[in-house]
Amino acid sequence: MKPSAKPETFLLAMALLCTLLGLGLRSQALLLIVIDLFLSGMQNSASGYSLSCEVCVGDRPSCRGKLQTCAPDEDSCIVVVTETNRKASLVVTSYKGCAKSSQYESGFFGITMNPENYMGSKRRCCQKDGCNQDPLPAFVRNHTENGLRCPSCIAAFMETCTATAEALCVGEETHCVAVSGLVRPASDKLAVQGCGTKTACHTKPGTLVPSGSRLFTIKKTSSFRRNLTENGLQCPSCSTFLKETCTPTEETFCLGEETRCVTMTGLRHPADVKFASQGCAMENACHIKPGTLVPSGSHLLTINKISCLPSPQASGKAE
Structure with missing residues (x-):
């Protein structure tokens, strides 16, 4: 909630008014001044002030x-x-x-x-x-x-x-x-x-x-929340640099919505080193356009080519 106006004038006028009335104020002019201060404080309070x-x-x-x-x-x-x-x-x-x-x-x-x-x-x-x-x-x-x-x-x-x-x-x-x-x-x-x-x-x-x-x-x-449950799909897996292809030597277990086996090639910057990898991927990875830049640690990858294989045996579903 937005704070109300600065209350110093309002509180001072109110205190003076109560005190003078309690003592039996006899000066009409002074009473009018105090009442004016009181009303001024009420107006400022209603209009608000800037923090x-x-x-x-x-x-x-x-x-x-x-x-x-x-x-x-x-x-x-x-x-x-x-x-x-x-x-x-x-x-x-x-x-x-x-x-x-x-x-x-x-x-x-x-x-x-x-x-x-x-x-x-x-x-x-x-x-x-x-x-x-x-x-x-x-x-x-x-x-x-x-x-x-x-x-x-x-x-x-x-x-x-x-x-x-x-x-x-x-x-x-x-x-x-x-x-x-x-x-x-x-x-x-x-x-x-x-x-x-x-x-x-x-x-x-x-x-x-x-x-x-x-x-x-x-x-x-x-x-x-990412689904970390194995979905039954296993994809050939490998990763290499200085080459445009890699030869899988093992398989990786895919998780959740990773329903595609993917092959990816490109360049790692700033040295423009070739790289290639294979593994599990989600459907959207299969539609990455050539030339897309992907941060990876302290390096930047330029994707040159992505190819995906369908995986009818995958059964995992996202949470």
């Missing part, structure tokens, strides 16, 4: 800035600390400012696309002038794998991405999530899939997540 919050962005766990007046519809102050690991380059960012309580909740947001690409954000919301000046406690991420694996992908300039790899979930990342939004200041689209915390599944549209010199505005989040 003041500390505003800053920093490349460290905390930042300092000046108090600024918020817009009339911004009824909360926020402080956010984000840890972003992008291609093994760790960046810690802090952000303080004004916000709408309808878009923010205090808590932790975390998502992992792969071991070298993850984002974690801790935030606190409050509703008093300057209440976001104190820093948040130190950001601590749990790196212990919890056994869950989720489809993973990252795509810039897109509203969705097609998962072609898996992320190993850690700590409190107990859900598979898909997140899309805009990266400011350029308002470029960004879509990711991977492991997420329960709070990530309920992140409100409009939530800001600082990342270095940019701000990621979340537009949509969705979550699902």
Whole structure:
């Protein structure tokens, strides 16, 4: 709920009025002045006032800035600390400012696309002038794998991405999530899939997540639990570099919606090294277009060719 107007004048006038009336006020002029102050306070209270919050962005766990007046519809102050690991380059960012309580909740947001690409954000919301000046406690991420694996992908300039790899979930990342939004200041689209915390599944549209010199505005989040039940399908499996083909030496057990045996070839950047792999895949992997870029750890893969075989013996269904 949006806080009411600053009450100092209102409370002072009310106290004076009660005191003077209790003492038996004899001056009509002074009584009128006090009543005017009282009514002025009532009017200000009804019209509302603008909250003041500390505003800053920093490349460290905390930042300092000046108090600024918020817009009339911004009824909360926020402080956010984000840890972003992008291609093994760790960046810690802090952000303080004004916000709408309808878009923010205090808590932790975390998502992992792969071991070298993850984002974690801790935030606190409050509703008093300057209440976001104190820093948040130190950001601590749990790196212990919890056994869950989720489809993973990252795509810039897109509203969705097609998962072609898996992320190993850690700590409190107990859900598979898909997140899309805009990266400011350029308002470029960004879509990711991977492991997420329960709070990530309920992140409100409009939530800001600082990342270095940019701000990621979340537009949509969705979550699902991956089916890890073997579906009966077994696919030839292999992986190699410097070649356009690989020879399977074993079979892998497919899970859940992995209903296709897939063969994939392409280039790994930045060295443009050829690679080839075979294994299990979901139906959407079979429709990836040649030239698609797929992040993989600290490298980037360009898909040149994908071919899939049908698998009528697969019987697993997603949860």
